[in-house]
Amino acid sequence: xxxxxxxxxxxxxxxxxxxxxxxxxxxxxxxxxxxxxxxxxxxxxxxxxxxxxxxxxxxxxxxxxxxxxxxxxxxxxxxxxxxxxxxxxxxxxxxxxxxxxxxxxxxxxxxxxxxxxxxxxxxxxxxxxxxxxxxxxxxxxxxxxxxxxxxxxxxxxxxxxxxxxxxxxxxxxxxxxxxxxxxxxxxxxxxxxxxxxxxxxxxxxxxxxxxxxxxxxxxxxxxxxxxxxxxxxxxxxxxxxxxx
Amino acid sequence: xxxxxxxxxxxxxxxxxxxxxxxxxxxxxxxxxxxxxxxxxxxxxxxxxxxxxxxxxx
Numbered sequence: 587x588x589x590x591x592x593x594x595x596x597x598x599x600x601x602x603x604x605x606x607x608x609x610x611x612x613x614x615x616x617x618x619x620x621x622x623x624x625x626x627x628x629x630x631x632x633x634x635x636x637x638x639x640x641x642x643x644x645x646x647x648x649x650x651x652x653x654x655x656x657x658x659x660x661x662x663x664x665x666x667x668x669x670x671x672x673x674x675x676x677x678x679x680x681x682x683x684x685x686x687x688x689x690x691x692x693x694x695x696x697x698x699x700x701x702x703x704x705x706x707x708x709x710x711x712x713x714x715x716x717x718x719x720x721x722x723x724x725x726x727x728x729x730x731x732x733x734x735x736x737x738x739x740x741x742x743x744x745x746x747x748x749x750x751x752x753x754x755x756x757x758x759x760x761x762x763x764x765x766x767x768x769x770x771x772x773x774x775x776x777x778x779x780x781x782x783x784x785x786x787x788x789x790x791x792x793x794x795x796x797x798x799x800x801x802x803x804x805x806x807x808x809x810x811x812x813x814x815x816x817x818x819x820x821x822x823x824x825x826x827x828x829x830x
Numbered sequence: 831x832x833x834x835x836x837x838x839x840x841x842x843x844x845x846x847x848x849x850x851x852x853x854x855x856x857x858x859x860x861x862x863x864x865x866x867x868x869x870x871x872x873x874x875x876x877x878x879x880x881x882x883x884x885x886x887x888x
Contacts, residue, residue, distance in 0.1 A: 627840075628833065638844035642853045649857070688860050695860075696853040703849050800861070807868055811875045818879050827880050 597674050597813045598822045604806040612803035618796035625789035642700040648794035650693040654756050656686035661753040664746030676742035681809035687725035713762040714770035724752040
């Protein structure tokens, strides 16, 4: 069976796909969250160095990963939109930003709540923390730019350009613990292997997959609304609105 | 309760209760805010678009 991908690049067909798939991803995210929380609190052992405080890792690391991944996906959609002028690409970029900002906030917040007992400070101006804070400002700035420009097509391009330029910050965040002498610890998971207990790693990975599924569900619901707004003069949207 | 022994030990988190639960609670709140906001915005948009299209077709 061959899938006609061009068909799904049209907002009208993608709308239907998003409507059908969102509940499945949402449900999967909920189930994985329950499993992940169970592993985090009832299976994973106490850390020999950090005691129970380390359990913040089960949200902190997945949230920090998501904050960077979502940004890269958003920037990729922005690049596709700028290159091929495809409407759906910009809509996807717009739908991703709020969830990316949410995860960035969570990464910063949980980082503070982990830093306080371990380092004795809620916040330090270290390279990792500062670059992650800049990521939050980038998300907020891009969303503000999109919101400020009334002409959607012009707004699309301005926001996409800022998203692309800001993408430089992502490798800076990722490698900051290597490039600078930071208070923040290095990566627990490297291409060469992991320095973590297997059960702890499993809990973190399950939480990360749950975060992915949550993101997909939420972004599909948000892009649905954006598609309706932007395509409201088309016959198919009028049809959808009459049925709703 | 397996490894914790009691609920109070579970909530205390070895003395790190504030930090562990402060993290998980804020995450739950952030997700709840996003989901609620998304639903409200979706409903508002539907009503607004219906009104606009009706108004324009008259």
